[in-house]
Amino acid sequence: MVVKKRERLEIIRDILKVIRGSRAIKPTRLLYASNLSPQMFKDYINELLDKKFIEFKEDKDGKKEFSLMKKGQEFLEKYKIIEEFVGGFGL
Amino acid sequence: MMYLYEWVVENKEFLKIFYALVIGLICAIITIESHRLFKLSFHQGIRYFRNAFLFYGLAFVTRYLVGNVFLYMGIKEYCFITRIAFEFFLIMAGFFLLYSLLWKRFEGEKNYRSSLFNLPIMIFYLMTIIIINLDYTWNKYAFMFFSQFVIFSIASLISYNNYIKNKGKHKFLKFYFLAIVLSFIGWLLNFLLVIWIGWSQGILMNIYGLNIIIFLLFLYGVIKITRRK
Numbered sequence: 001m002v003v004k005k006r007e008r009l010e011i012i013r014d015i016l017k018v019i020r021g022s023r024a025i026k027p028t029r030l031l032y033a034s035n036l037s038p039q040m041f042k043d044y045i046n047e048l049l050d051k052k053f054i055e056f057k058e059d060k061d062g063k064k065e066f067s068l069m070k071k072g073q074e075f076l077e078k079y080k081i082i083e084e085f086v087g088g089f090g091l
Numbered sequence: 092m093m094y095l096y097e098w099v100v101e102n103k104e105f106l107k108i109f110y111a112l113v114i115g116l117i118c119a120i121i122t123i124e125s126h127r128l129f130k131l132s133f134h135q136g137i138r139y140f141r142n143a144f145l146f147y148g149l150a151f152v153t154r155y156l157v158g159n160v161f162l163y164m165g166i167k168e169y170c171f172i173t174r175i176a177f178e179f180f181l182i183m184a185g186f187f188l189l190y191s192l193l194w195k196r197f198e199g200e201k202n203y204r205s206s207l208f209n210l211p212i213m214i215f216y217l218m219t220i221i222i223i224n225l226d227y228t229w230n231k232y233a234f235m236f237f238s239q240f241v242i243f244s245i246a247s248l249i250s251y252n253n254y255i256k257n258k259g260k261h262k263f264l265k266f267y268f269l270a271i272v273l274s275f276i277g278w279l280l281n282f283l284l285v286i287w288i289g290w291s292q293g294i295l296m297n298i299y300g301l302n303i304i305i306f307l308l309f310l311y312g313v314i315k316i317t318r319r320k
Contacts, residue, residue, distance in 0.1 A: 008200070009132060051133065075131055082132045084316045085125075088263030090253035091136025091191050 009086070011036065012053075013079050015044060016072050019054060024065040048072070100292045104159065110299050111155030117306045118148030124317045135198060136191050138206045143187035144309070150180035178223050178235050185242040186215040192249045236282035243275035263312045270308040277301050 053072035125141035154177035203209035
């Protein structure tokens with residue numbers, strides 16, 4: 001069986017869905033759940049942090065977690081529209 | 092019918108302003124809606140699609156609104172500038188629309204910072220300047236029409252291929268293909284008119300009508316997709 005390579009938008013959706021599903025998630029757990037290579041994971045996470053889709057928090061005990069921001073939530077809500085727009089216009 | 096034709100020819104300047112306003116408004120809505128989606132997705136294809144309609148809007152508003160204002164003010168030397176600006180925006184809009192279908196093959200995961208100043212777009216600017224110069228030298232729009240004829244023949248093939256490959260998953264693809272084919276027919280008619288027949292007000296008005304239908308088709312797609320719940 002040939003497995004279709006995920007598109008950039010699908011990868012972003014998958015990462016954000018995992019974060020939303022667990023409210024806050026540790027970097028290593030997110031890496032495993034995202035099914036990406038460590039380098040690709042780093043690139044995507046940096047992009048999502050940069051664009052304020054997610055935030056990174058570290059508490060006093062050194063516990064590190066990612067959580068979803070408003071823009072990331074909005075992306076997930078509008079994902080179907082974005083996907084339809086890209087597909088409908090062949091972009 | 093004859094009466095209608097006479098009325099159209101008599102009021103052609105007024106109709107041109109109305110035409111520019113309608114197309115300008117359609118392009119503004121498409122630009123705003125696609126810009127919203129781009130700001131959320133950072134998808135390069137949506138970005139180039141948005142640029143295409145921004146440039147189409149600027150082209151029509153410059154040519155028929157600003158151009159007419161200069162004409163009524165009696166400053167004909169500025170009409171020359173609006174003609175060049177119109178040609179520049181229109182050719183670049185065609186390139187942006189075509190590139191929105193092709194960007195993945197050229198850019199991959201590159202993600203250029205600017206969609207107005209990057210290598211492929213710079214090449215399009217250069218080609219546009221050459222086309223404008225050729226038209227200026229020959230004092231005709233023939234090269235512009237020919238460039239659009241070539242752009243839309245390639246775009247027709249790509250959108251047909253997308254439509255066939257898609258197998259009904261995205262319903263708007265068939266309308267998109269139709270809009271691109273109608274654009275191709277429109278540019279072909281323009282090209283044939285300017286080369287062999289010469290400008291006829293009657294045919295020109297029909298081309299304006301066809302253009303409005305094409306832009307309405309694009310607007311229909313954008314609204315239908317972006318307004319869904």
